[in-house]
Amino acid sequence: MHIGLFDSGVGGLTVLREIRQKFPSSPISYLGDTARLPYGNKAPQTLKQYTQENIAFLDQLHVDVIIIACHSASSVSLNIKHSQKGTPVINVIGPSCEEAIQSTKNKKIGVLATKATTRSQVYPEYIRQQAADIQVHSQEAPLLVPLVEEDYSNTQVAKIILEGYLRPLLDASIDTLILGCTHYPILAQEIQDCCGPNIQLIDPARSVIQSLVERQTAATNDQPKFDIYLTDQSPHFLEHAQKLLNLPDLPPIKALGPLTLKRQ
């Protein structure tokens, strides 16, 4: 099963890490749209178009399944189940919601997410459809992606900002917290420290694996292929990938070159 996935930047690498652990013999193609990073504060119409373009790009690589490894992009693309070529498309919203619904005991779920994801209301709507008696408390956390991208994990600044974002969720007595952005698992320890041990964190990277397992096809004997494509030749992407995710065996990055402005 050749797995294609994309994110705006390094966040999707948390999904990539899980995939490589669970599917060590699967070819993988990763697209980081670093030239247009970050996605979390872009308008829905813009994100829809970026998502469609990224799916079309991965489709050209003849992948067997495409993962939208970005919550902001997923939040505006829940209706996309297949690419134009018919390749199955998996988003990171549904699997996290299913796992959170299983996890919560007091029926109070918190969601930490980007502006774009929070304003889309995708989490409350999805969970309400599955379990109408569950309360969902959403908190937008726009500075967490820059903090991760700039390697400010485990600093006093990250702690202060996290405390500010998490306070309303803790006051609402949530017992389950969805990390609603693929960057956030990189801050998982700091978030758990701030929440205390009684709150269950839902890591979207782990949630999405179950969807993949269900779709798993017979393994081929091909040599596992692992490609990374970036739309910007971002030097810190490689540093991040190696440092944050302990991925020393990254393949050479294939830079697509910058994007061209084209009026609609």
Add this chain to the structure above:
Amino acid sequence: MHIGLFDSGVGGLTVLREIRQKFPSSPISYLGDTARLPYGNKAPQTLKQYTQENIAFLDQLHVDVIIIACHSASSVSLNIKHSQKGTPVINVIGPSCEEAIQSTKNKKIGVLATKATTRSQVYPEYIRQQAADIQVHSQEAPLLVPLVEEDYSNTQVAKIILEGYLRPLLDASIDTLILGCTHYPILAQEIQDCCGPNIQLIDPARSVIQSLVERQTAATNDQPKFDIYLTDQSPHFLEHAQKLLNLPDLPPIKALGPLTLKRQ
């Protein structure tokens, strides 16, 4: 004189504010490339292409002068003196350097800038050419643009982050500090508080005005025209413009629609 200017987002509005004060009867066209914001962590090749595209867009509007109101874009485009149509192009690097060289008494100038600008070495090289005996101390400050974009000015977090960035410059005994990004004048008070009263801040928006004054042509009797174009329909752009810059009379935003991914 119809003035065109562009930035990745709200930062260029600090230049716009100065222009409107100094040239109240000039038509203005502002392009915010919000769909590809931020510029400060993009690769040089990417920024060069974005700059050329933005200049070409403003050229189509028949402006008389084009200001690159973004330091990251300016840092890779110092050689661009005219557009393809022959319109003069002004960057924000040169004017700040000239003013800083005039200002410094102990010949130690600090520069606070994005990663892209800092790594381009454009400030040390420019100043060395003009005055070889001046020391230039550069500090990259990648979190300041997200802090401004997310309205974290005047917070404890901004103070801690600024203190971290400014400490090496203060230790180097600078007496003049170039705000090397058009977002930073929004944090000018916090930066001045952290530096103390003896360090002169150089605001790029004010520096660039002198270049414009020198190019000023006879005023026309046309009704002043004021257009804002955005490549992403970013709702917080308008909020920022009105709140941060006290610009209640903003014209309706003209959204260009999202960009199309096109392989080189």
